[in-house]
Each structure stands twice: as structure tokens, then as C-alpha cells.
Amino acid sequence: xxxLVELPDPSPPGANEIIIDVEASPIEPTDQYIIAGIYGELPxxxxxxxxxxxxxxxxxxxxxxxxxxxxxxxxxxxxxxxVTRLKTDASWLRPLPEGDVNQLSMLGMNPVTALLLLTDFxxxxxxxxxxxxxxxxxxxxxxxxxxxxxxxxxxxxxxRPELVDELKALGGDVVLVDGxxxxxxxxxxxxxxxxxxxxxxxGGATTQRLLDCLGLYGKLVVWSAMGGEPSPINNVPIIFxxxxxxxxxxxxxxxxxxxxxxxxxxxxxxxxxVASGAIALPVVGEFGLDQYVDALALxxxxxxxxxxxxxx
Numbered sequence: 001x002x003x004l005v006e007l008p009d010p011s012p013p014g015a016n017e018i019i020i021d022v023e024a025s026p027i028e029p030t031d032q033y034i035i036a037g038i039y040g041e042l043p044x045x046x047x048x049x050x051x052x053x054x055x056x057x058x059x060x061x062x063x064x065x066x067x068x069x070x071x072x073x074x075x076x077x078x079x080x081x082x083v084t085r086l087k088t089d090a091s092w093l094r095p096l097p098e099g100d101v102n103q104l105s106m107l108g109m110n111p112v113t114a115l116l117l118l119t120d121f122x123x124x125x126x127x128x129x130x131x132x133x134x135x136x137x138x139x140x141x142x143x144x145x146x147x148x149x150x151x152x153x154x155x156x157x158x159x160r161p162e163l164v165d166e167l168k169a170l171g172g173d174v175v176l177v178d179g180x181x182x183x184x185x186x187x188x189x190x191x192x193x194x195x196x197x198x199x200x201x202x203g204g205a206t207t208q209r210l211l212d213c214l215g216l217y218g219k220l221v222v223w224s225a226m227g228g229e230p231s232p233i234n235n236v237p238i239i240f241x242x243x244x245x246x247x248x249x250x251x252x253x254x255x256x257x258x259x260x261x262x263x264x265x266x267x268x269x270x271x272x273x274v275a276s277g278a279i280a281l282p283v284v285g286e287f288g289l290d291q292y293v294d295a296l297a298l299x300x301x302x303x304x305x306x307x308x309x310x311x312x
Contacts, residue, residue: 009085010087013059017064018061018087019057019059020057022084023053023055024102025052025081025105025308026052026305026307031049050075052108054101054104055072055311056071057070057073066092066094067095072104073096074104077108077112082292104274110142111273115146122218124150127152128197130155130197133200134202137224141281144156145171148171155189155195157175157182163175174189178206195218196218201222201223203225203229204229205232206227207232208232211237218244221245282305284305287307289308
């Protein structure tokens with residue numbers, strides 16, 4: 001059961017701690033899955049929700065040099081951001097550029113996932129092509145501008161034809177509606193028949209169609225299963241083409257020693273893209289924390305992001 005509770009203010013920051021007044025925090029699918037009890041790893045209860053957000057620094061400890069009072073910074077991933085104020089000792093946090101606070105609040109998780117999908121499995125060069133499904137999702141929409149900034153070219157797959165022009169306007173080089181003749185249409189549009197990297201957020205029959213587009217020793221990375229169907233896969237081409245399938249979940253990535261320290265550099269690349277509007281997601285509503293019932297009801301329709309504004 002989810003409920004709003006009142007807590008005392010955090011105690012004054014220790015030597016390495018900072019206090020953040022939360023300005024905005026989105027309702028992410030991760031939050032919804034945790035509330036529903038169906039996430040890949042459920043925290044012990046009681047648990048404070050809010051996997052990402054942004055706020056202003058209001059106090060710092062004596063040893064803190066990476067942030068100053070008044071600067072805007074992220075709430076650490078899984079930082080329990082649905083609060084008015086929080087305390088953290090995350091040393092990788094840095095000041096954020098000025099920009100739309102709602103968009104900056106969504107910087108914490110999905111753009112990082114997108115960047116890791118693009119960089120941690122295959123070494124792409126400027127001009128290389130990749131395929132990305134669920135292109136209208138938060139991760140898919142982040143993949144397009146990150147790839148563009150790095151010089152990669154993207155084939156972006158959607159399930160509704162009315163999204164094609166919108167995602168082309170965001171910078172997608174090719175945007176296609178998924179379907180049985182996918183590999184032929186992709187080759188016609190790109191002149192490429194085999195790709196080194198395919199990013200799949202849909203699953204189901206789409207996964208085999210993507211494998212048909214994968215080159216020798218190519219990699220298919222599965223980061224979600226939004227289609228809700230299991231994937232029938234023909235193993236024989238995988239064997240003879242040396243192809244590999246990988247799962248990716250950022251929560252596991254964060255547990256690997258040394259990865260948290262990489263976040264500073266990753267956000268240095270991503271924050272300007274969000275501040276400039278290159279990475280942007282539709283926002284359908286803003287709510288106070290006391291309006292959580294209405295906020296979650298709207299978020300469950302998956303028509304765009306819903307943002308909590310705790311201190312507005």
C-alpha cells in the first residue's frame with residue numbers, strides 16, 4: 001500500500017554530505033513496478049519511492065567541494081526522490097546546467113541506460129548504423145540524440161505509424177513501423193543488410209526479426225519486453241554467425257565495482273543534451289506529492305511523463 005507520510009527534516013549534513021531540496025521527480029516505470037510488487041528486485045518494506053529527480057543544494061558538509069549551496073544537481077539513482085528534502089553523500093554529483101526542470105529531473109536513469117546501450121557492448125564508429133526498437137519510449141527517445149551527437153546513424157522501430165514523422169523530427173535517420181518484412185525494408189532504406197548492434201525493448205516476434213538483421217558476431221541487447229510476449233528464436237543462425245544476446249538492467253550495472261564512479265563523466269555528456277532540449281520527453285502533468293493518487297492514475301496510461309513537484 002502506498003501512502004503519504006510526514007517525516008522530520010534531515011539532520012544537518014555530515015562532513016561529506018549534502019542536503020537537496022527536491023524540485024522535480026518523474027514517475028518512472030521502475031517506480032510503478034516497485035509499487036505493484038513486480039520489479040526485478042524488490043526493496044524491503046517500508047520503502048520510499050522515487051528513482052530519480054533533481055533539486056537545489058541547500059546545505060553542504062565541510063569536506064564537500066564538488067557542489068555549492070544554490071546549485072542544481074541530480075538526486076542519485078534510487079535516491080528515494082519523492083520527498084521534499086533529502087540527504088546524500090554521493091560524491092559523483094555535479095552542478096547541472098540551467099534548463100527545463102522537468103526534463104532535467106528525467107536525466108538520472110533513462111538517458112544513462114541509452115548511453116550504456118550504445119557504448120558498453122559494441123565499439124561503434126561515426127557513420128555506423130544501429131537498430132533501436134521501442135523508439136518512442138524514454139530510452140528510445142534518448143538513444144536518437146545521443147547517437148546523433150556521436151555520429152552514429154539509427155534505424156528506429158515503432159508500432160504506430162503516427163509516430164514516424166515525430167521521431168524523424170527528433171533526429172532519427174530512419175523510422176519504420178515494425179512488421180514481418182522488416183529486414184527487407186531496413187535494407188532498402190539504409191543500404192545495409194547486417195548490423196553490428198541491435199537494441200531491443202519490445203521482445204516477442206520482433207526479436208527474431210532483429211536477429212535476421214544482425215551481422216557476423218553482432219550483438220543484440222535486450223533492455224525491456226514492452227511487447228509482453230516471449231521471443232521465439234531460431235538458434236541455428238546465431239551459432240553459425242557467432243551472434244550473441246545480452247540482457248541489460250541498470251540496477252545490476254550499478255552494482256559492478258567502479259561503475260558508479262563512471263556516472264560523473266556520463267552525466268557530463270548527457271546533461272547538455274537535456275538542457276539544450278535535444279533529449280526531451282513529453283510531459284502530461286505536474287502534481288504535488290499529496291496528489292499521488294491522481295498522478296499515478298495518469299502515469300498508468302503511459303501517454304507521457306508525470307512529474308511530482310514537491311516544493312513548488
